Structures are given as structure tokens and as C-alpha cells.
Amino acid sequence: MTDQPYTDTDLRAEAARQHATLAEDPDFMGVGEQMEDASVESTDDGDSSLTWTELLVPQGAGASHEAFGEAQRKIHDLINGAADVSDWAVNLGADxxxxxxxxxxxxxxxxxxxxxxxxxxxxxxxxxxxxxxxxxxxxxxx
Known part of the structure; x- marks a missing residue:
């Protein structure tokens, strides 16, 4: 029990509410910006990996920008369609x-x-x- 007029449960509930709000409507352009320099998991061999940009927009291949945009749309849709696990996420972290x-x-x-x-x-x-x-x-x- 805290010496405040709120409980630890109140803190977790508010954190879960805010977590859900942040994930509710992801910024499409932000999804692409975060992808640019992020590693693509399936290309990680333990020593190195490719970023989404390296994988989908190789040097001189302007048409491949479409592949990056397609992956960006699919990731955005996955985020939008995700189940709200905010309460679980906050509680797992708190524990x-x-x-x-x-x-x-x-x-x-x-x-x-x-x-x-x-x-x-x-x-x-x-x-x-x-x-x-x-x-x-x-x-x-x-």
C-alpha cells in the first residue's frame, strides 16, 4: 500500500489505459520511419542482419520502394488489428x-x-x- 491516495492497482490501470491509447491509432509515416533502420529478424544470422531499407530498397532499385511501402502498410494493419493486451503488458512489466x-x-x-x-x-x-x-x-x- 502506498502513502498516496491511490493504489498500485490504480497506477497499473492508468498505465494500461495510456498504453492502449498509444497503440490505438499508429501514425502510418511513423511506422515507416521506425522500420528504416530496424533489423529484419529473419535476416539475423547472429553476426549481422539487414535493415528493412537494405532488404527492400537496395541501391539503384527505385521500383523497390513499392515493396517497402507494402511492408509498411502490412505492419500498420497488424498494429491496428492487434488485440488490446495493454493490461497484460503493464502487469508483466510491473511483476x-x-x-x-x-x-x-x-x-x-x-x-x-x-x-x-x-x-x-x-x-x-x-x-x-x-x-x-x-x-x-x-x-x-x-
Missing amino acids: GLEPHGRAIDLGDRRVRIHFAFAADMSDDDRADLISQLAAFVTHGLT
């Missing part, structure tokens, strides 16, 4: 948890389980927990 990239899909993508772990939890322990849970859930569905 000191880190989102993990792996998820378990059940059925035809009607249910998905995402994971977040404490920073001091080892990669092996994370993988083991996910594998055990996946086996348990899969067994329960059969």
Missing part, C-alpha cells in the same frame, strides 16, 4: 517478467498460451516448463 517468444497453439489457433518468465530463470528451465505444459495440454485434448 518483472520477460515475454518469451514461444507460444503453444491449441486447435486451429483458437487458443494460444503465451509465456513470460522471471529474468533469472534459465533458458533450460523455461524450455522444460514449456515442453511439460505442452505435453500436458496436448494429452488432455486427446
Whole structure:
């Protein structure tokens, strides 16, 4: 409990509300500006990677600007269509948890389980927990 007239829950609720508002209507041009120098995940080989500009607008290929614009539109649409997970995001951060990239899909993508772990939890322990849970859930569905 704080010595203020508000609670920690009030702070989290306001942070989640503002988070949702920030993500609600992304600036289309801002999406492109953020893409320019950002690495494209699939091109990262551990030593280097390509940026969106390097991948889609190589030197002297003016027509490729269309490919960058198409990717920009698709990313903008994904942001606009995203589920509001602001409350989850704020609470995970406040609890000191880190989102993990792996998820378990059940059925035809009607249910998905995402994971977040404490920073001091080892990669092996994370993988083991996910594998055990996946086996348990899969067994329960059969």
C-alpha cells in the first residue's frame, strides 16, 4: 500500500489505459520511419542482419520502394488489428517478467498460451516448463 491516495492497482490501470491509447491509432509515416533502420529478424544470422531499407530498397532499385511501402502498410494493419493486451503488458512489466517468444497453439489457433518468465530463470528451465505444459495440454485434448 502506498502513502498516496491511490493504489498500485490504480497506477497499473492508468498505465494500461495510456498504453492502449498509444497503440490505438499508429501514425502510418511513423511506422515507416521506425522500420528504416530496424533489423529484419529473419535476416539475423547472429553476426549481422539487414535493415528493412537494405532488404527492400537496395541501391539503384527505385521500383523497390513499392515493396517497402507494402511492408509498411502490412505492419500498420497488424498494429491496428492487434488485440488490446495493454493490461497484460503493464502487469508483466510491473511483476518483472520477460515475454518469451514461444507460444503453444491449441486447435486451429483458437487458443494460444503465451509465456513470460522471471529474468533469472534459465533458458533450460523455461524450455522444460514449456515442453511439460505442452505435453500436458496436448494429452488432455486427446
